[in-house]
Amino acid sequence: MATHRSMPAKPRIFPLITIKFNAFGSSEFLKMALIVQKYGGTSVGSSERIKNVARRVASWHRKGHQLVIVVSAMSGETNRLIALAREIQAQPDPRELDVMVSTGEQVTIALLSMALLEQGLQARSYTGGQVKIVTDSAYTKARIERIDEANIRRDLDEGRIVVVAGFQGIDEAGNITTLGRGGSDTTGVALAAALKADECQIYTDVDGVYTTDPRVVPEARKLDTITFEEMLEMASLGSKVLQIRSVEFAGKYKVKLRVLSSFEDEGEGTLITFEEDKKMEQATISGIAFNRDEAKITILGVPDRPGIAYQILGPVGDANIDIDMIVQNVGHDGLTDFSFTVHRNDYQKTLEILKPVAAHIKAREVQGGDKIAKVSVVGVGMRSHAGIASTAFRTLAEEGINIQMISTSEIKISIVIDEKYMELAVRVLHKAFGLDQQP
Amino acid sequence: MATHRSMPAKPRIFPLITIKFNAFGSSEFLKMALIVQKYGGTSVGSSERIKNVARRVASWHRKGHQLVIVVSAMSGETNRLIALAREIQAQPDPRELDVMVSTGEQVTIALLSMALLEQGLQARSYTGGQVKIVTDSAYTKARIERIDEANIRRDLDEGRIVVVAGFQGIDEAGNITTLGRGGSDTTGVALAAALKADECQIYTDVDGVYTTDPRVVPEARKLDTITFEEMLEMASLGSKVLQIRSVEFAGKYKVKLRVLSSFEDEGEGTLITFEEDKKMEQATISGIAFNRDEAKITILGVPDRPGIAYQILGPVGDANIDIDMIVQNVGHDGLTDFSFTVHRNDYQKTLEILKPVAAHIKAREVQGGDKIAKVSVVGVGMRSHAGIASTAFRTLAEEGINIQMISTSEIKISIVIDEKYMELAVRVLHKAFGLDQQP
Numbered sequence: 075m076a077t078h079r080s081m082p083a084k085p086r087i088f089p090l091i092t093i094k095f096n097a098f099g100s101s102e103f104l105k106m107a108l109i110v111q112k113y114g115g116t117s118v119g120s121s122e123r124i125k126n127v128a129r130r131v132a133s134w135h136r137k138g139h140q141l142v143i144v145v146s147a148m149s150g151e152t153n154r155l156i157a158l159a160r161e162i163q164a165q166p167d168p169r170e171l172d173v174m175v176s177t178g179e180q181v182t183i184a185l186l187s188m189a190l191l192e193q194g195l196q197a198r199s200y201t202g203g204q205v206k207i208v209t210d211s212a213y214t215k216a217r218i219e220r221i222d223e224a225n226i227r228r229d230l231d232e233g234r235i236v237v238v239a240g241f242q243g244i245d246e247a248g249n250i251t252t253l254g255r256g257g258s259d260t261t262g263v264a265l266a267a268a269l270k271a272d273e274c275q276i277y278t279d280v281d282g283v284y285t286t287d288p289r290v291v292p293e294a295r296k297l298d299t300i301t302f303e304e305m306l307e308m309a310s311l312g313s314k315v316l317q318i319r320s321v322e323f324a325g326k327y328k329v330k331l332r333v334l335s336s337f338e339d340e341g342e343g344t345l346i347t348f349e350e351d352k353k354m355e356q357a358t359i360s361g362i363a364f365n366r367d368e369a370k371i372t373i374l375g376v377p378d379r380p381g382i383a384y385q386i387l388g389p390v391g392d393a394n395i396d397i398d399m400i401v402q403n404v405g406h407d408g409l410t411d412f413s414f415t416v417h418r419n420d421y422q423k424t425l426e427i428l429k430p431v432a433a434h435i436k437a438r439e440v441q442g443g444d445k446i447a448k449v450s451v452v453g454v455g456m457r458s459h460a461g462i463a464s465t466a467f468r469t470l471a472e473e474g475i476n477i478q479m480i481s482t483s484e485i486k487i488s489i490v491i492d493e494k495y496m497e498l499a500v501r502v503l504h505k506a507f508g509l510d511q512q513p
Numbered sequence: 514m515a516t517h518r519s520m521p522a523k524p525r526i527f528p529l530i531t532i533k534f535n536a537f538g539s540s541e542f543l544k545m546a547l548i549v550q551k552y553g554g555t556s557v558g559s560s561e562r563i564k565n566v567a568r569r570v571a572s573w574h575r576k577g578h579q580l581v582i583v584v585s586a587m588s589g590e591t592n593r594l595i596a597l598a599r600e601i602q603a604q605p606d607p608r609e610l611d612v613m614v615s616t617g618e619q620v621t622i623a624l625l626s627m628a629l630l631e632q633g634l635q636a637r638s639y640t641g642g643q644v645k646i647v648t649d650s651a652y653t654k655a656r657i658e659r660i661d662e663a664n665i666r667r668d669l670d671e672g673r674i675v676v677v678a679g680f681q682g683i684d685e686a687g688n689i690t691t692l693g694r695g696g697s698d699t700t701g702v703a704l705a706a707a708l709k710a711d712e713c714q715i716y717t718d719v720d721g722v723y724t725t726d727p728r729v730v731p732e733a734r735k736l737d738t739i740t741f742e743e744m745l746e747m748a749s750l751g752s753k754v755l756q757i758r759s760v761e762f763a764g765k766y767k768v769k770l771r772v773l774s775s776f777e778d779e780g781e782g783t784l785i786t787f788e789e790d791k792k793m794e795q796a797t798i799s800g801i802a803f804n805r806d807e808a809k810i811t812i813l814g815v816p817d818r819p820g821i822a823y824q825i826l827g828p829v830g831d832a833n834i835d836i837d838m839i840v841q842n843v844g845h846d847g848l849t850d851f852s853f854t855v856h857r858n859d860y861q862k863t864l865e866i867l868k869p870v871a872a873h874i875k876a877r878e879v880q881g882g883d884k885i886a887k888v889s890v891v892g893v894g895m896r897s898h899a900g901i902a903s904t905a906f907r908t909l910a911e912e913g914i915n916i917q918m919i920s921t922s923e924i925k926i927s928i929v930i931d932e933k934y935m936e937l938a939v940r941v942l943h944k945a946f947g948l949d950q951q952p
Binding site (some may be wrong): 158160162165167171176183184192198199202249 | 578598601608615643689
């Protein structure tokens with residue numbers, strides 16, 4: 075995904091499945107609207123692709139819409155720049171790295187503006203600093219504080235298409251900052267909020283959000299709508315169509331988000347709605363997410379006293395290891411078992427950290443396993459529908475799949491199982507909740 | 514030269530000849546000064562070279578100097594960006610081209626700042642817009658109008674080395690501009706003027722200004738000093754060590770300019786002085802410049818009446834063809850001959866433009882030739898020394914070299930000859946004026 079800036083280009087998570095909806099042109103959708111569109115690095119990865127984006131933007135413009143286009147760096151460019159920086163400094167200075175990396179989007183805005191001009195349209199590019207997108211000074215992971223939308227508004231009123239560099243801003247002192255992972259999505263959403271846009275469209279290499287990964291369940295359906303809360307759960311569980319931060323941002327500012335494919339001309343993608351807007355598709359469950367990047371760790375026989383969770387997880391957090399699920403059951407005989415999951419890459423390191431910790435708190439034993447998978451059933455419907463958990467547990471039991479850990483939230487049930495059963499579990503849960511049926 | 518932004522990297526004009534002077538460290542030169550240094554694209558062409566520049570800057574810093582470093586884009590980068598733009602637009606939009614091309618220097622400032630930080634120094638990068646270097650809005654060939662030096666001054670006072678992107682600025686509206694050819698030199702000189710720096714050092718791939726090209730005359734000597742006026746004549750005649758515009762700028766603001774090699778650790782380069790400063794080296798002539806890129810055109814039998822020069826050269830200028838030498842002798846019988854030179858690439862086009870013009874003004878004939886060379890004797894000393902011209906003419910006559918055109922200024926005599934005699938003419942003139950001797 076384009077949002078993974080410091081990693082090599084990832085394969086798309088869901089393959090493209092063409093589902094024909096009404097094309098926008100023939101629908102009543104969005105007459106003369108102000109639309110923010112965001113195109114990721116893959117969508118602008120070559121001059122040919124940039125020309126394609128320009129043609130798409132032009133067709134939206136011909137329908138009378140006002141358009142603000144947010145773009146990422148061309149795929150590969152950010153990695154090239156980071157590699158160059160590392161030839162100079164193993165740990166590049168964050169301020170200077172931002173000065174450097176921000177050039178990636180600056181090149182793309184110029185190229186896309188040229189492509190739009192070449193289409194006979196009026197267009198003008200803006201860096202984050204030119205907009206002004208004012209952030210705090212946390213280089214490489216800055217947060218947007220405010221956006222001065224006056225220049226953009228004036229250009230739009232004069233009939234121009236405005237092209238904005240994603241992922242970047244400036245702090246109050248005028249230093250260049252970047253927003254960190256998923257930054258271009260966040261730029262799009264923040265601009266849509268500042269401009270009170272009718273919609274923020276995130277163009278990606280997938281054509282929408284699916285009930286689950288179609289590579290695992292061929293019957294997986296694209297969702298027309300999904301709520302923000304569900305999207306947050308889906309995103310954090312590995313369905314990284316959108317970066318979680320931009321979804322949070324959209325929820326906070328009530329920005330209508332739509333995920334669309336930049337490689338297809340038709341299809342309305344998936345609209346991410348506020349729950350109150352959700353009229354159609356009153357399915358109980360929206361999707362089955364899964365993740366096999368995790369490992370579980372259990373400390374057995376932990377003295378059951380206040381502060382013990384912090385004594386265990388404090389050193390893990392200090393080592394910059396992210397913790398996902400945490401499960402602690404009711405203790406007995408003054409002892410309890412404490413379990414959590416970490417990224418699989420952090421498994422060995424976490425075990426080493428915990429050995430002296432376990433000895434210090436006089437726990438009995440540290441166990442763990444990295445052959446696990448997490449499967450999650452997500453849906454706002456479970457708030458009002460009883461029996462979701464029992465349906466899930468029964469479904470897995472019928473297949474002889476043992477449940478190792480369970481953790482729940484308002485709209486999600488996450489279950490840790492043996493890795494080898496993951497695909498099976500996803501398939502049977504997808505069927506059990508009727509996700510293969512049109513709602 | 515790094516200053517030729519839209520062309521492939523050129524070979525250096527003068528080969529490196531190591532002449533040992535007092536190293537700066539041991540001289541009395543510049544105690545605790547404010548120095549602006551400019552490094553061109555070749556000097557920062559790789560991460561290794563950037564580290565070398567950082568080491569050089571560090572050694573100047575250790576001597577207690579305050580330093581502002583202006584850098585170009587890494588060699589090849591600007592061409593890469595322009596090629597990318599041309600994939601989108603055959604004639605890239607000037608505003609957007611500047612947005613794009615300016616990223617070249619932005620990458621270099623970040624890398625050099627990292628390299629300086631890695632040396633344990635304090636350093637901070639500035640884009641043209643961050644400084645603020647305010648220009649007019651003539652994209653791709655903007656002119657600097659003013660520089661706000663407050664931020665740089667504060668950083669210097671706090672002990673930082675300031676690294677500034679050459680070649681770029683912003684206009685009053687905040688649009689990114691570039692300065693066109695030689696832009697990074699001009700940035701250096703303009704910053705030196707704004708900061709009232711003690712010296713502006715231009716680091717290049719040559720170690721100074723020579724009496725002529727050592728490839729033609731092995732006895733050519735590096736000059737310790739040259740006056741601005743001489744440098745202007747030398748630069749405009751093809752000795753493109755410095756771009757003429759930055760030299761003019763330095764003269765206007767009385768900035769001391771020094772040309773140095775970025776690949777040698779010793780040598781004091783060539784100081785470009787105001788005439789009144791010139792104490793040493795009271796040679797009559799400073800150098801022999803030459804140029805074989807020109808073609809000559811003569812219109813014979815032109816009616817000798819007011820406005821005729823404009824009638825001839827107006828259409829040529831309108832076609833954006835630069836005219837160099839212009840010669841018109843005293844007429845007789847109401848007719849005169851009118852000659853001028855243009856760049857050789859413009860020769861055919863100029864002839865075509867002039868055919869109808871000549872017919873219209875009832876001139877007898879248009880002639881021309883592109884197998885010519887221009888050789889120039891340059892030196893402020895000729896103001897006070899008689900006989901320079903006759904020495905030059907006699908020297909050429911002794912070798913049987915016919916003179917086709919002559920044009921003179923206060924400090925220069927330019928002679929057009931057959932191209933095949935160019936090297937010979939340069940050698941004999943160099944010797945005739947004693948340029949192979951230490952002064």
